[in-house]
Amino acid sequence: MPQIENDQELRGETILEAAGVKRVFGRGHNAVTALDQIQLAVPAGSMVALKGRSGSGKTTLLNILGALDEPTEGRVMLRGREITGLSESEKSRIRRTEIGLVFQSFGLIPLMSAYENVEFGLRVAGAPAKDNREAAERALERVGMKERMKHRPMELSGGEQQRVAIARAIAHQPSLLIADEPTAELDSKMGLQVMRVFRDLVSRSGMTVVMTTHDPGMMELADHVIALEDGKIVSSQTI
Numbered sequence: 001m002p003q004i005e006n007d008q009e010l011r012g013e014t015i016l017e018a019a020g021v022k023r024v025f026g027r028g029h030n031a032v033t034a035l036d037q038i039q040l041a042v043p044a045g046s047m048v049a050l051k052g053r054s055g056s057g058k059t060t061l062l063n064i065l066g067a068l069d070e071p072t073e074g075r076v077m078l079r080g081r082e083i084t085g086l087s088e089s090e091k092s093r094i095r096r097t098e099i100g101l102v103f104q105s106f107g108l109i110p111l112m113s114a115y116e117n118v119e120f121g122l123r124v125a126g127a128p129a130k131d132n133r134e135a136a137e138r139a140l141e142r143v144g145m146k147e148r149m150k151h152r153p154m155e156l157s158g159g160e161q162q163r164v165a166i167a168r169a170i171a172h173q174p175s176l177l178i179a180d181e182p183t184a185e186l187d188s189k190m191g192l193q194v195m196r197v198f199r200d201l202v203s204r205s206g207m208t209v210v211m212t213t214h215d216p217g218m219m220e221l222a223d224h225v226i227a228l229e230d231g232k233i234v235s236s237q238t239i
């Protein structure tokens with residue numbers, strides 16, 4: 001798979017960069033500065049955890065890094081290309097090709113099997129239909145869910161559902177995986193399984209993972225932990 005091999009070559013170089021990022025919600029008296037003076041350089045093939053109290057700006061930052069939201073000031077570069085200030089359609093193309101998104105609540109379609117969820121995700125992203133079966137099965141295999149791919153979400157544990165959601169997020173072989181509190185709804189055993197899947201994607205495919213978490217046990221498994229306080233980065237630690 002060419003993109004994944006490229007990612008291995010990129011390992012260690014900066015894949016994702018934020019410079020002078022500020023995000024203000026609302027105007028005038030109601031204005032809230034959710035992020036300010038954010039500088040960030042994420043090495044390719046690493047796992048970064050963002051931590052911070054509720055309201056510190058983690059989700060706002062992830063949304064900007066994942067091309068889901070625009071900063072009020074500053075810019076974000078992904079693989080050397082600016083992803084801020086682009087049209088909606090360009091941003092949507094970048095999300096469909098270069099970025100995978102995982103959320104706290106899994107977001108699987110209940111009436112579809114694990115396989116159908118992943119394959120449907122590829123179809124929505126406009127992937128060429130002839131490759132979808134192979135790509136979906138390969139992604140499910142990567143997260144250890146191929147054997148259970150005919151099961152519907154209801155028939156799976158929370159950890160298994162999240163692994164299917166990760167398979168859906170990586171089926172198009174993105175270089176960057178953005179995960180907002182991916183283990184928050186899981187007990188620690190299932191949370192660890194999910195973290196192991198991330199680790200495996202980083203070490204075997206050179207993927208880069210940027211996630212948020214409140215859980216110190218999960219942070220220990222990241223390569224870098226960045227702490228946010230009131231919208232600013234207050235520390236950056238290499239584990």
Ligand SMILES: Nc1ncnc2c1ncn2[C@@H]1O[C@H](COP(=O)(O)OP(=O)(O)OP(=O)(O)O)[C@@H](O)[C@H]1O
Pocket residue numbers: 025026032033034052053054055056057058059060061
């Ligand atoms: N759409 C919005 N409109 C107005 N204010 C917002 C909006 N989104 C976030 N905020 C504000 O921006 C700040 C940062 O919010 P954000 O959701 O990024 O924090 P967080 O660290 O992810 O919190 P949590 O851990 O609770 O998810 C908060 O003060 C929040 O109220």
